[in-house]
Amino acid sequence: MSESERVLTSRLRLAVVRLNRRLRAQRTNSATTLTQLSALSCLHKCGQLTPGELAAKEGVQPPSMTRVITALEELGYATRSPHPSDGRQAIVALTDAGRAYIEADISAREAWLDKRLAELTDEERTVLARAAEIIDRMAGNQN
16 A cells, blocks of 8 residues: 555545534434434445344344344334344334434434535535545445
8 A cells, every 4th residue: 555545544534424423413412322322323324124134234233133122112213023024123213203313303403514515615515516426335334
């Protein structure tokens, strides 16, 4: 790896960490942990999932996800119901309260980001749009 590649690696890592920290600071409510918030976000994006599917998408072990789901149920943000075709499975879904919670969180973060983007030139926003595609691909989320 060349020196310029190492510098890019370091600058990109630091920029992503700083942006993530600033976005996390925009949370409107800290009733959930970041792990719980991530699971809620996944359910919001993907819809109903089995606990195993949710664990796989979140990159955690099923027992850990079971604890997260239990906490979300206790908060009233998620429900578990029997799987329609597999009695050994359950389906996890957002409740109306869970959907409202995650949508408020997303809205607060995006409002902050909208303000920052409005401060940029058209050219800078174009560069960021391309960078977002590349970063998403690097992270393995080619949606």
